[in-house]
Amino acid sequence: MNIEWYIVLSSLLFAVGAMGILIRRSPVVILLCLELMLNAGNLALVAFSRMVGNQQGQIFAIVVMVVAACEVVVGLGLIVAIFRRKLPLDVDSLRELRG
Amino acid sequence: MEAVLFFLAAIGALGGAVGVVSMRNPFYGVLALIVHLFSLAVLFLLLTSAFVAAAQVVVYAGAVMVLYVFVVAYVGGDTESAWEPIPGQRFLAPLLGAALFIELSIAVLASSLLALGTHGPDVNPGFGDPAAIGRLLLERFLIPFEASSILLLLAAVGAVVLANRKRQETSS
Numbered sequence: 001m002n003i004e005w006y007i008v009l010s011s012l013l014f015a016v017g018a019m020g021i022l023i024r025r026s027p028v029v030i031l032l033c034l035e036l037m038l039n040a041g042n043l044a045l046v047a048f049s050r051m052v053g054n055q056q057g058q059i060f061a062i063v064v065m066v067v068a069a070c071e072v073v074v075g076l077g078l079i080v081a082i083f084r085r086k087l088p089l090d091v092d093s094l095r096e097l098r099g
Numbered sequence: 100m101e102a103v104l105f106f107l108a109a110i111g112a113l114g115g116a117v118g119v120v121s122m123r124n125p126f127y128g129v130l131a132l133i134v135h136l137f138s139l140a141v142l143f144l145l146l147t148s149a150f151v152a153a154a155q156v157v158v159y160a161g162a163v164m165v166l167y168v169f170v171v172a173y174v175g176g177d178t179e180s181a182w183e184p185i186p187g188q189r190f191l192a193p194l195l196g197a198a199l200f201i202e203l204s205i206a207v208l209a210s211s212l213l214a215l216g217t218h219g220p221d222v223n224p225g226f227g228d229p230a231a232i233g234r235l236l237l238e239r240f241l242i243p244f245e246a247s248s249i250l251l252l253l254a255a256v257g258a259v260v261l262a263n264r265k266r267q268e269t270s271s
Contacts (some may be wrong), residue, residue: 001101001102001105001144002216002217002218002219003215003216003218004207004208004216005105005109006142006146006216007215008204008207009109009112009113009142010202011203011204011207012113012200013112013113013116013205014116014203015196015197015199015200016113016116016120016196017120017189018121018195018196018198018199019192019193019195019265020116020119020120021187022174022187022188022191022192022195022196022207023120023193024120026125026126028117028125028167028170028174029125029128030172031130031167032125032128032129032167033119033181033188034121034245035132035159035163036116036119036120036132036135038120038123039135039136039139039159041149042139042155043142043143045137045153046113046142046143046146046148047146048269049146049148049227050147050148050219050222050255051215051217051219052219053214053219053222053226055227055231055232056149056235056240057198058148058150058227058232059232059235059236059240059243060190061148061151061245062150062151062154062232063163063243064248065154065155065158066157066250066251067232067250068159068163069158069162069163069254070250070251070253071254072163072166072167073166073254073255073257074171074254074258075259076166076167076255076258077257077258077259077260077262078136078261079170079174080170080173080174080261080262081261081262082260083173083174085102089174091157095247097268098113
């Protein structure tokens with residue numbers, strides 16, 4: 001398969017993830033959609049690494065996985081903290097910081 | 100054979116992504132994301148990057164998704180209210196997503212990367228296997244490797260502090 005197919009698939013997955021972030025309002029689902037976007041970026045990185053025949057892109061993808069794991073841990077910690085304060089789990093209701 | 104595998108994995112990845120966006124119950128969304136991640140691991144194998152595929156299955160589909168399942172089970176499958184703060188958000192968002200995809204496609208297809216239309220160069224059998232990746236990580240990319248370990252530690256401590264805050268307030 002040509003590398004083009006992988007890149008187009010990756011941009012399609014990225015667009016689906018971005019659309020999910022725009023549509024959904026549950027913080028858990030927004031985190032899931034962030035995962036979709038990060039994974040689309042990973043697919044593009046690995047595909048470009050195969051395109052140039054160089055493994056450094058795969059290292060980059062592994063570092064992205066680490067960052068994604070950190071983001072999930074902190075995000076889920078925030079969600080648990082919100083839930084334990086009996087606040088609604090809805091990003092439109094949590095607008096205290098809004099100016 | 101490769102094309103068949105690619106299209107099967109691409110359909111799985113795309114179906115999983117659409118499932119995450121469209122499932123009303125977050126628990127089913129997590130399950131759809133697991134399908135998506137396994138399909139992406141197949142794509143990584145097709146791109147001859149065995150270690151990234153293995154890490155995808157072990158780290159993502161194994162560890163991270165278990166975390167999600169626990170939190171969704173703890174928080175419960177909440178149903179989103181039908182109230183929309185921005186009128187027409189549900190119709191505007193797919194339009195914006197489609198516009199983003201078209202823009203990215205134009206950027207990719209109009210780029211002057213000639214190697215995009217090829218399979219990539221022929222690589223030796225050790226390309227992307229754990230030995231090669233481990234050598235790169237511990238020799239050339241040692242500092243990013245150590246920095247990411249510190250980042251993971253910081254995130255773990257931060258999550259414990261965040262999730263523990265209420266108990267501290269009630270005790271003090």
